[in-house]
Amino acid sequence: MPQVSLTTTAFATSRRCSFSSGAASCKILYLNWLWCLVLAIGLLCPAATWAQDSVQTASGPTEKATPVTEQDAAQRVEQAYLVLGRISGGARRGADTNDLAEELPEVEANLKTIRQNLTQYRKVINLKQVRMFQILLTDMQEQLGGWRTELATQGKRLTQMQFQLDSLAAHAIPAPADTTTALGRSTQRLKRKQQRARQLLARNHQAVTQLQTRVSDGYIQALELQDEVREQSRRFTRRTLEPANLPLWQTATPDADAPPAAAGQLVRESYASQQRLLRYYFTTNWHFGAWMLVVGLVFFAWVFRNFRLVSQAAAAPSPEEQPFRYLRPVPIAGTLVVVFSVAPFFDLNPPAAYTDLLELLLLVSLSVLLARSWARRHFWYWLGVVGLFLGLTFVYAASEPGTGMRWAMFLLNLAAVGLGVALQRQLRNGGLKLAAFVPPVVVLFIVLNALAAVCNFTGRVSIAKVFSSSAILGLTQIIALSAFVRLLTEAFHLQMQRSRLAGGAAARFNFQKIEQGLRLVLSVVVCTLWLMSFTANLSVFQPIFRFLEYVLTMPHHLGSITFNVANIVLFFAIIYLAVLLQRYVGYFFGETDDEFNTDPDRKGSWLVAIRLVVLAVGFLLATMASGLPLDKITIVVGALGVGVGLGLQNIINNLVSGIILIFERPFQVGDFIEVTGKTGRVKDIGIRASKLISLSGSEIIVPNGDLLSGHVINWTLSNNHIRVELGLKLNLDTDLDKAKQLIRDEVLENPNTLHKLAPEILLSGVNGQVYDLKVLFWINNIRQEQVLKSEVLAGIHRRFTQEGINMI
Numbered sequence: 001m002p003q004v005s006l007t008t009t010a011f012a013t014s015r016r017c018s019f020s021s022g023a024a025s026c027k028i029l030y031l032n033w034l035w036c037l038v039l040a041i042g043l044l045c046p047a048a049t050w051a052q053d054s055v056q057t058a059s060g061p062t063e064k065a066t067p068v069t070e071q072d073a074a075q076r077v078e079q080a081y082l083v084l085g086r087i088s089g090g091a092r093r094g095a096d097t098n099d100l101a102e103e104l105p106e107v108e109a110n111l112k113t114i115r116q117n118l119t120q121y122r123k124v125i126n127l128k129q130v131r132m133f134q135i136l137l138t139d140m141q142e143q144l145g146g147w148r149t150e151l152a153t154q155g156k157r158l159t160q161m162q163f164q165l166d167s168l169a170a171h172a173i174p175a176p177a178d179t180t181t182a183l184g185r186s187t188q189r190l191k192r193k194q195q196r197a198r199q200l201l202a203r204n205h206q207a208v209t210q211l212q213t214r215v216s217d218g219y220i221q222a223l224e225l226q227d228e229v230r231e232q233s234r235r236f237t238r239r240t241l242e243p244a245n246l247p248l249w250q251t252a253t254p255d256a257d258a259p260p261a262a263a264g265q266l267v268r269e270s271y272a273s274q275q276r277l278l279r280y281y282f283t284t285n286w287h288f289g290a291w292m293l294v295v296g297l298v299f300f301a302w303v304f305r306n307f308r309l310v311s312q313a314a315a316a317p318s319p320e321e322q323p324f325r326y327l328r329p330v331p332i333a334g335t336l337v338v339v340f341s342v343a344p345f346f347d348l349n350p351p352a353a354y355t356d357l358l359e360l361l362l363l364v365s366l367s368v369l370l371a372r373s374w375a376r377r378h379f380w381y382w383l384g385v386v387g388l389f390l391g392l393t394f395v396y397a398a399s400e401p402g403t404g405m406r407w408a409m410f411l412l413n414l415a416a417v418g419l420g421v422a423l424q425r426q427l428r429n430g431g432l433k434l435a436a437f438v439p440p441v442v443v444l445f446i447v448l449n450a451l452a453a454v455c456n457f458t459g460r461v462s463i464a465k466v467f468s469s470s471a472i473l474g475l476t477q478i479i480a481l482s483a484f485v486r487l488l489t490e491a492f493h494l495q496m497q498r499s500r501l502a503g504g505a506a507a508r509f510n511f512q513k514i515e516q517g518l519r520l521v522l523s524v525v526v527c528t529l530w531l532m533s534f535t536a537n538l539s540v541f542q543p544i545f546r547f548l549e550y551v552l553t554m555p556h557h558l559g560s561i562t563f564n565v566a567n568i569v570l571f572f573a574i575i576y577l578a579v580l581l582q583r584y585v586g587y588f589f590g591e592t593d594d595e596f597n598t599d600p601d602r603k604g605s606w607l608v609a610i611r612l613v614v615l616a617v618g619f620l621l622a623t624m625a626s627g628l629p630l631d632k633i634t635i636v637v638g639a640l641g642v643g644v645g646l647g648l649q650n651i652i653n654n655l656v657s658g659i660i661l662i663f664e665r666p667f668q669v670g671d672f673i674e675v676t677g678k679t680g681r682v683k684d685i686g687i688r689a690s691k692l693i694s695l696s697g698s699e700i701i702v703p704n705g706d707l708l709s710g711h712v713i714n715w716t717l718s719n720n721h722i723r724v725e726l727g728l729k730l731n732l733d734t735d736l737d738k739a740k741q742l743i744r745d746e747v748l749e750n751p752n753t754l755h756k757l758a759p760e761i762l763l764s765g766v767n768g769q770v771y772d773l774k775v776l777f778w779i780n781n782i783r784q785e786q787v788l789k790s791e792v793l794a795g796i797h798r799r800f801t802q803e804g805i806n807m808i
Helices: 002-020 023-059 070-094 098-120 127-170 182-238 263-284 286-312 332-345 352-371 376-396 403-429 438-457 461-501 511-537 541-553 565-589 605-626 630-647 649-664 704-709 736-749 782-803
Strands: 556-558 561-563 672-675 678-685 689-693 699-703 712-714 722-731 760-767 770-779
Touching: 098 127, 098 182, 098 263, 127 182, 127 263, 263 286, 263 352, 286 332, 286 461, 332 352, 332 461, 332 511, 352 376, 352 461, 376 403, 376 461, 403 438, 403 461, 438 461, 461 511, 511 541, 511 565, 541 565, 565 605, 605 649, 649 678, 649 689, 649 699, 649 704, 678 699, 689 704, 699 704, 722 736, 722 782, 736 760, 736 770, 736 782, 770 782
Parallel strands: none
Antiparallel strands: 556 561, 672 678, 672 712, 678 689, 689 699, 722 770, 760 770
């Protein structure tokens, strides 16, 4: 033991010291011995403690674990079953990646197709196609990003389930020795279910991990392709005017120009590479097709129903009142033209194959429509346009056209210039009548094809493609939009006819006045749409749009008010449309401009309420579109109040009077009234003034304030009856009783007199040798007063002549 040896050595040393040294030295040695003793005790105490702990550890616990009863084991098995059921169900629901696994290969194939197209278009850049690739890549990136998030969530959920399964295995119940009991069988089934759950989680983990890898790879590819797209766009901008190919007059060497493939093969390869993109586009943009279907069904049902109601009306319109050039009772071709005319404007950056498909369908439907409407010599011009479209589409399908393709493009551009000149000559001479916005587009078509021929001839194939495709698409679209405007105009004409003929009355109306305003609005709309599509085909829509957006949305400050140009333009546009709509809304409900219509049942005061509602809604919408807060609107209203106080009292008085007349209804449209010495039939009740038609046919405009504040005599407020008066002169030798009976019989036999009220025949005076008689009787229509007086007077004269009574 080291401690004993150390003590013995110290003791021996102290003994030697006592014989050889003095007392002081012995004292020092004694202190050293004491220090060694203390150190030995300090070392011995931990050793003893360790030995005691070792003995206790070796002995171990003497108590035994509490045994698990069969009831507790059954409960734990039941709980384990429930946990495993939740894990298995959650694994099946949470890791259902079948849809994602089915859609991911299509996205991967689309990314591959875009990469191949970008490689093909590296030399001859199709900027519109590149812009479309950018949009598709953005959609794919968003879709892949959503899948990444979804897969990460599923991975975390599977990890939590695996942790729960491991915890369940760590607290497993020992299998009973006897497996034939119910508890033993349940335990065995539990183990098998755990094994199946573990395998299911492992498969799901593997599937999710593989999909995460593929989705991440696709996401990275989408980012790389977007960089490539941006690079090609910048390269096109930098090299727009630089020749990318040899001029046509130079022969390409084998090194400079690889041997071109067959033209048909190039076209097939190009369209085959876009089929996947087209399917993906239809899948992600199916709502465009739904909107097209809705537009077609609404237009077809509208026209078909109106034609049927017009044909069933009691009084059918005459042929000159039915100038429908494009519209037919079963408007199949017209409906297709309407649908395919507006279809390109749902998306300004679709795939090239989608654009070609829409244009082809539009050309087919428009050809059917024009074949029945245009003269044969004019229809040949349209067939020439169709042929040019098909030829240019075939030639431009190749990503890098060879020398033969380029010569074909050049010749087609020259043919397009010649066709455009001939078409412009027909439009100028008036032989071919199209909308006024078509001739400028034809001139633009000629110019762009000439520029395309020059660019192609000098080797600038990319810009030549842009010019040619924009020219032919612009021409076909503007002709289609011209037919679109004509179809809508004729449809509105049909609607107005149906409104008038629904009650069996064939009232004439001047549609030309309405047509002018309608054509103006439609022309503005279609020209705006065409400009959007044309600039998109030229690949300059985005820069122009950003510039206009900056100009229109740039804030301006006027004192404490902040506004922009877009709000002001939108404000006045909505106000103009509201005024235009309230002006023509009555025609859709049977209102007529026929001042000789004598139908007594035409009560149209409620149309004024509709006009007022249209104006009010338009003003509210314009106010909201202006972006002005309510407190600023209050200031404007206050300023208007000051204006009213200064000089607009009469105008406001007439406006308020018009509103009161609408709801109080002292008279209605069609009533026969007399006001301030003026008599006539009410033609229209306006917001500021009303119109009367006098018996002589003149129109009398009376301010509403005068109608409300003045004395108005309404002859037809409750009925159309009126008492008329006839004056007769007879000789003194006439038998008055017999004459009165003859007059009474004639009045009562007329079907337009009231038989309930007997006529009054009065002797008003005797002047020399003459009796003055006054005949008073009631008629049932005030508007036929003069006609009925003439009929009764002629009948009395006929009866007097037969009886030998002379009238003076």
